Amino acid sequence: MSSSSHFVRERLVVVGNGMAGMRTVDELLKLDPARYDIVVFGAEPHVNYDRIALSSVLAGEKNVDDIVINSREWYAEHNITLHTGDPVVAIDLAAHTVTSKSGVTVGYNRLLIATGSKPIVPPIPGLNLPGVCAFRDLKDVDTMIDAAAHYRRAVVIGGGLLGLEAAWGLKRRGMEVAVVHLMPTLMERQLDESAGKLLQRDLTERGISFFTNGQTEMVTGTDRVTGIKLADGREAPADLVVVAIGIRPETELARKAGLEVNRGIVVGDDLSTSDPDVYAVGECCEHRGAVVGLVAPIWDMAKVCAHHLAGGGTLIYQAQATATRLKITGIDVYSAGQLAAGEDEDEIILRDARRGAYRKLVMRGGQVVGTVLYGNVTDGEWYFDLIRKKTDVGDISDRMILGKAATQGGVAPAFDLNAMADDAQVCGCNGVCKGTIVSTINAKKLTTYDEVKSHTKASASCGSCSTLVREILAATLGVEVAKPEIPKVCKCTGCTHEEVRAAIIERKLKTQDAVREAMGWMTKDGCASCRPALNYYLLCAWPGEYIDDSRSRFVNERVHANIQKDGTYSVLPRMWGGTTNAVELAAIATVASKYGAPEIKVTGGQRLGIYGVKKQDLPAVWAELGEAGLVSGHAYGKALRTVKTCVGREWCRFGTQDSTTLGKELEKMTWGNWTPHKFKMAVSGCPRNCAESSIKDLGVICVDAGFELMVGGNGGIELRGTDKLCTVATEEEVLEYAAAFMQLYREEARYLDRTAPYVERVGIDYIRAKIVDDTENRKALQARFLYAQTFLQDDPWAERATQGVDAHEFAKLASPQEALN
Amino acid sequence: MSVTTLNWVQICKLDDILPLRARVIPAAKGEIAIFRCSDDSVFALRNRCPHKQGHLSEGIVHGHRVACPLHGWVIDLESGEAVAPDNGCTPRLPVKVEDGVIWLGNDVAAG
Numbered sequence: 033m034s035s036s037s038h039f040v041r042e043r044l045v046v047v048g049n050g051m052a053g054m055r056t057v058d059e060l061l062k063l064d065p066a067r068y069d070i071v072v073f074g075a076e077p078h079v080n081y082d083r084i085a086l087s088s089v090l091a092g093e094k095n096v097d098d099i100v101i102n103s104r105e106w107y108a109e110h111n112i113t114l115h116t117g118d119p120v121v122a123i124d125l126a127a128h129t130v131t132s133k134s135g136v137t138v139g140y141n142r143l144l145i146a147t148g149s150k151p152i153v154p155p156i157p158g159l160n161l162p163g164v165c166a167f168r169d170l171k172d173v174d175t176m177i178d179a180a181a182h183y184r185r186a187v188v189i190g191g192g193l194l195g196l197e198a199a200w201g202l203k204r205r206g207m208e209v210a211v212v213h214l215m216p217t218l219m220e221r222q223l224d225e226s227a228g229k230l231l232q233r234d235l236t237e238r239g240i241s242f243f244t245n246g247q248t249e250m251v252t253g254t255d256r257v258t259g260i261k262l263a264d265g266r267e268a269p270a271d272l273v274v275v276a277i278g279i280r281p282e283t284e285l286a287r288k289a290g291l292e293v294n295r296g297i298v299v300g301d302d303l304s305t306s307d308p309d310v311y312a313v314g315e316c317c318e319h320r321g322a323v324v325g326l327v328a329p330i331w332d333m334a335k336v337c338a339h340h341l342a343g344g345g346t347l348i349y350q351a352q353a354t355a356t357r358l359k360i361t362g363i364d365v366y367s368a369g370q371l372a373a374g375e376d377e378d379e380i381i382l383r384d385a386r387r388g389a390y391r392k393l394v395m396r397g398g399q400v401v402g403t404v405l406y407g408n409v410t411d412g413e414w415y416f417d418l419i420r421k422k423t424d425v426g427d428i429s430d431r432m433i434l435g436k437a438a439t440q441g442g443v444a445p446a447f448d449l450n451a452m453a454d455d456a457q458v459c460g461c462n463g464v465c466k467g468t469i470v471s472t473i474n475a476k477k478l479t480t481y482d483e484v485k486s487h488t489k490a491s492a493s494c495g496s497c498s499t500l501v502r503e504i505l506a507a508t509l510g511v512e513v514a515k516p517e518i519p520k521v522c523k524c525t526g527c528t529h530e531e532v533r534a535a536i537i538e539r540k541l542k543t544q545d546a547v548r549e550a551m552g553w554m555t556k557d558g559c560a561s562c563r564p565a566l567n568y569y570l571l572c573a574w575p576g577e578y579i580d581d582s583r584s585r586f587v588n589e590r591v592h593a594n595i596q597k598d599g600t601y602s603v604l605p606r607m608w609g610g611t612t613n614a615v616e617l618a619a620i621a622t623v624a625s626k627y628g629a630p631e632i633k634v635t636g637g638q639r640l641g642i643y644g645v646k647k648q649d650l651p652a653v654w655a656e657l658g659e660a661g662l663v664s665g666h667a668y669g670k671a672l673r674t675v676k677t678c679v680g681r682e683w684c685r686f687g688t689q690d691s692t693t694l695g696k697e698l699e700k701m702t703w704g705n706w707t708p709h710k711f712k713m714a715v716s717g718c719p720r721n722c723a724e725s726s727i728k729d730l731g732v733i734c735v736d737a738g739f740e741l742m743v744g745g746n747g748g749i750e751l752r753g754t755d756k757l758c759t760v761a762t763e764e765e766v767l768e769y770a771a772a773f774m775q776l777y778r779e780e781a782r783y784l785d786r787t788a789p790y791v792e793r794v795g796i797d798y799i800r801a802k803i804v805d806d807t808e809n810r811k812a813l814q815a816r817f818l819y820a821q822t823f824l825q826d827d828p829w830a831e832r833a834t835q836g837v838d839a840h841e842f843a844k845l846a847s848p849q850e851a852l853n
Numbered sequence: 854m855s856v857t858t859l860n861w862v863q864i865c866k867l868d869d870i871l872p873l874r875a876r877v878i879p880a881a882k883g884e885i886a887i888f889r890c891s892d893d894s895v896f897a898l899r900n901r902c903p904h905k906q907g908h909l910s911e912g913i914v915h916g917h918r919v920a921c922p923l924h925g926w927v928i929d930l931e932s933g934e935a936v937a938p939d940n941g942c943t944p945r946l947p948v949k950v951e952d953g954v955i956w957l958g959n960d961v962a963a964g
C-alpha cells in the first residue's frame with residue numbers, strides 16, 4: 033500500500049457501484065475531493081445508473097442512455113478506479129484488504145459497503161426456467177424487453193410497487209399481463225384497502241388482469257416457462273414470469289467477513305459498522321432495527337456517511353418518514369406515514385366518485401401522521417411536509433382533508449415561494465430541496481425547466497415533481513405559470529380552446545379574421561396550428577354559413593388525398609362497412625394501371641388504398657372512380673374515417689345481429705362529417721368483437737338483447753379501451769345515440785383531441801348524463817348533427833373532378849418561354 | 854468565382870396565385886415554389902424542404918413563413934432559413950411584382 037509520491041493519500045474502497053455508494057462518493061467529493069484515492073467495485077457491467085428509472089426504460093419512456101448517472105469520463109475525471117463486472121468476494125478485516133472475483137486484491141484505509149438488495153426468490157419449483165426474471169437491474173429489463181418483442185403473455189408475481197410497474201411496462205410493450213398477488217388488495221404496505229381497490233380497478237381498465245389472494249405454487253414448462261399454477265388450482269399461461277415479491281439486503285459478503293449482521297449490516301448513527309473502518313449505506317444496512325427500500329433515506333445516509341469519511345464528527349443519521357409514489361403514467365397514487373388509524377388516531381376520508389379520486393388523512397392530536405391519496409395527489413408533498421415536521425394544524429384540522437388551497441383560503445392557489453421552507457423536499461428521488469433549486473437558479477442564471485432539471489437533478493428521475501419544479505422556477509424568476517395548465521390554442525394567442533369556442537357562438541364571430549381580431553390574436557393570419565383549429569370551430573358552429581377555408585387546412589385535407597414522402601398521393605375510396613363489389617374493384621384496378629400507381633394495399637381500415645398517384649392526376653383518377661360509384665373515404669381528414677364491421681348474423685355461427693348492415697348504415701349517416709380529430713367506428717356481431725369495437729371512437733357490440741355502445745377507445749399511439757356508454761335495443765337507437773355522441777364530441781372537444789382524451793377530460797358519467805339520461809338533449813344533439821350533414825355530405829372528389837372546384841390547386845403554372853434554371 | 858447576371862423572366866399574374874397559397878413552376882435545377890402572402894408580398898424558393906425534401910408549396914402559409922407539410926418545419930420565406938429550433942436553409946430566388954405581374958430572376962452564368 034505504499035506509494036512513491038511524497039504525499040500519500042488514504043485509500044477508500046467502495047463495494048457496490050449503485051445508487052447509495054456513488055451518492056456517498058459524490059457527497060464526499062464535494063466535501064474533500066483530495067482526501068482519498070478511491071477504488072470502486074461493481075458487480076454489474078455498467079457505470080452507475082438510476083435504478084428508479086428502470087421502470088421508465090421498461091415502459092419505453094426513457095432509454096438506457098437517459099438513466100446513466102455518472103459516465104466513465106466522470107470516474108476518470110475524479111481519479112476513481114472503477115472495476116465493473118467484478119464483484120468483491122472476500123473482505124479481510126484484519127489485513128484491510130478486499131478481493132474480487134477476478135482475483136484483484138486491494139488494500140483500504142476505509143471501506144464502504146453499498147451492496148444494495150437482492151430480489152427475494154420464493155421456494156417454488158420452476159423458477160430456474162428460461163423466461164423467468166426479477167425486476168432489479170438492467171439485465172432484467174433487457175430480458176423483459178426481449179420477451180415482449182417475441183412473446184405474448186406475461187405473469188408478474190407480486191402486486192407491490194415494483195410488480196405493478198413491471199406489469200405496466202410490459203403492458204405498454206404490448207404484452208397481455210396478469211398479476212398474481214398474495215394479499216386481497218394491491219400495494220398493501222403503502223396503500224389502504226380503498227386506494228388499493230381503486231388502483232386495481234384502474235389497472236384492470238387498462239387491460240391488466242389480477243389474481244388476488246393468489247399463492248403461486250409452481251412455474252410450469254420444460255424448455256421455457258409456459259405458465260403458473262396457484263395453490264387454489266387457478267392457472268395462467270405465460271411466456272414470461274417476473275418475480276417481484278420483495279427484496280432482502282445483500283449481506284453475505286459482510287457476514288462472511290465477520291461484521292455484525294442482522295436483517296441488514298448493522299450500522300450506528302454515523303453509518304459505521306461493527307468495524308470502525310468499515311461503513312455501510314443503502315439497502316444493505318440496518319439502522320436501529322430498520323432497513324430501507326427507497327432512495328430518500330439513502331440520500332440522507334450518503335450525506336452523513338460522507339461527512340464522517342471526510343473526517344467530520346457531528347452529523348448523525350435519523351430515519352424519517354418516507355413517501356411512496358407509483359410511477360405509472362396517468363395513475364396518481366401517493367402515500368406517506370401511517371396508513372390506518374390506531375387507538376389514539378382518527379381517520380378523515382374524502383371520496384370523489386366521479387373522478388375516481390380518494391384521499392385519507394390519519395390524525396393524532398392536532399397532527400397529521402399519515403396520508404393516502406388516489407387520483408389527485410397535488411397535495412401530497414404538503415401533507416408529507418406536515419407529517420415530517422410534526423406541524424400542529426390545530427384549528428384547521430377539520431378542513432385539512434380539502435387540501436392546501438381550501439385550507440389556506442383562496443380558490444385558485446397561487447404558488448407561494450416564500451411559504452415553502454428552504455429545506456422542504458421537492459424531489460424525493462434525488463433528495464433535492466427547495467433552497468438548493470432556488471440558489472442554483474440564481475447562481476447559474478437558469479431560465480428553463482430543462483436547465484433546472486439538468487443542473488439540480490430535481491425531477492430528473494421519476495418526474496412526478498415536475499410541476500412543482502416549474503413553479504419554483506417561475507416564482508424565482510418572477511414570471512407566472514398557469515396551474516394547472518389549460519392548453520392555449522397556439523402561440524399566437526393567450527386564449528384557450530374553450531374561450532375561443534364560446535366567443536365564436538356568444539359573439540357571433542363568423543370569420544377567422546373576426547375571431548382573431550375579437551380575441552386579440554398576436555399575428556395577422558395566425559399560424560399552421562391555429563388556422564386549422566379556427567377553421568374547424570367556425571365550420572362546426574355555423575353549418576351552411578361559414579365558408580370552409582382550404583388554405584387553413586393541412587395539405588391532405590386541402591387536396592383530399594394523403595401526401596406521401598415522395599410528394600405523390602394515396603387515394604382511398606370509401607368501401608361501406610368494408611364491403612365492395614366487382615364494379616368498384618374493376619375501377620380501382622383500371623385507374624391504378626392507367627395512372628401508373630405502383631401499389632394497391634388493403635389498409636387497416638378494411639378498404640383499398642391506391643398509392644403513388646401524382647397530384648395533377650388526382651382529379652382524373654377521382655372522375656373515373658366516381659363513375660363506378662366510389663366516393664372519397666376521407667382517409668386524409670380529421671373526419672369520419674371508417675366503420676369496420678364483421679360478417680355478423682348473416683354468416684357467422686355466433687352472430688347475434690346484422691352487424692354488417694348496421695355498420696354500413698352508420699357510415700352512410702356519418703360520412704363527410706368533419707370532427708376535431710379523426711373519428712372511427714366499428715360494429716361487431718357478438719362479444720368476440722372481431723371488428724375491434726372496443727378500441728374505436730364509437731364501437732357497437734351486438735348482443736342478444738340489443739347493442740352495447742362503447743365510446744372513447746383508441747388503438748393508436750396510446751392504447752385506450754372504450755368506456756361503456758349504455759345498451760340500446762334497436763338499430764334506430766344506435767344511429768340516434770351515435771349521431772348525438774359525435775355531435776357532443778364535435779361541439780366540445782379541443783381541436784386535435786381524439787375522443788379518448790376528450791372522454792378522459794370530461795368523464796364518462798358526464799357523457800352519460802348528456803346523452804343517455806337526458807333524452808331531450810340527445811335528440812337535440814342528433815338534430816344538430818343531421819342538420820350539419822345536409823351541408824357536409826357532398827363528395828369532395830366529385831366536386832373537384834367534375835365541377836372544377838379548386839382547379840388551380842392541381843395545375844402547375846405553365847413553363848415560361850425561357851427555360852428556368 | 855463565376856460572375857452571374859440576372860435575366861428577368863415573366864412567370865404569371867399575381868392573381869394566378871391565391872393569397873396565402875403557392876404555385877409551382879418546373880425548372881432545370883428542380884421545381885420552384887412561388888408564394889403569395891396575405892400582404893401580397895411574393896417569394897420564390899426551391900420547392901424542397903431542407904429537412905427531407907418536402908414540397909414546401911403544399912404547406913400552410915402564414916405571415917412570411919410556410920410550414921412544411923411533411924414534418925412541420927417552418928421556413929422563413931424572406932431568408933429561406935428554417936425557424937429555430939430547426940436548422941437548415943432552402944435556396945431563394947430573386948422575384949419581383951410589377952403591375953400585377955410576377956417576374957423571376959433567372960441567373961445566367963456569364964464569362
Ligand code: SRM
Nearest residue numbers: 594602634635636637638639667712746747748749750786
Ligand atoms: C393507410 C393506413 C395504414 C394501412 O396501410 O393500413 C394508415 C395510414 C396512416 N395513418 Fe393510420 N392508417 C391506417 C389505419 C390506422 C389505424 C387502424 C384502424 O383505423 O383500425 C390506427 C389505430 C386506430 C386508431 O386510430 O385509434 C391508426 C392510427 C394512426 C395514428 C394515431 C392516432 C391516435 O389517435 O393515436 C396516426 C397519427 C395521427 O392521426 O395523428 C395515423 C396516421 C396515419 C397517416 C395519415 C400518417 C400521415 O400523417 O401521413 C398515414 C397515412 C398514409 C397514407 O398516405 O395513406 N394513424 N391508423 C390505414 C388507413 C385506414 C383507412 O382505410 O382509412
Ligand SMILES: Cc1cc2nc3c(=O)[nH]c(=O)nc-3n(C[C@H](O)[C@H](O)[C@H](O)COP(=O)(O)OP(=O)(O)OC[C@H]3O[C@@H](n4cnc5c(N)ncnc54)[C@H](O)[C@@H]3O)c2cc1C
Nearest residue numbers: 048050051052074075083119120147148314315325326327
Ligand atoms: C424498478 C425499480 C423501481 C424503483 N423505484 C423507486 C422509486 O420510485 N422511488 C424510490 O425511492 N426507490 C425506488 N426503487 C428503489 C431504489 O432503486 C433503491 O432503494 C436504491 O437503488 C438502493 O440503492 P443501493 O445503492 O442500496 O442499492 P443498488 O442501487 O442496488 O446498488 C447496489 C449495487 O451493488 C452491487 N453489488 C452487490 N454486491 C456486490 C459485490 N459483492 N461486489 C460489487 N458490487 C456488488 C449491485 O450489483 C448493485 O449494482 C426502485 C427500485 C427498482 C428496482
Ligand code: SF4
Nearest residue numbers: 594597635636748749
Ligand atoms: S403506422 Fe401508420 S403512420 Fe406509421 S408508418 Fe405505418 S402507415 Fe405510416
Ligand code: FES
Nearest residue numbers: 902905907921924
Ligand atoms: S421534409 Fe419538411 S419538415 Fe420534414
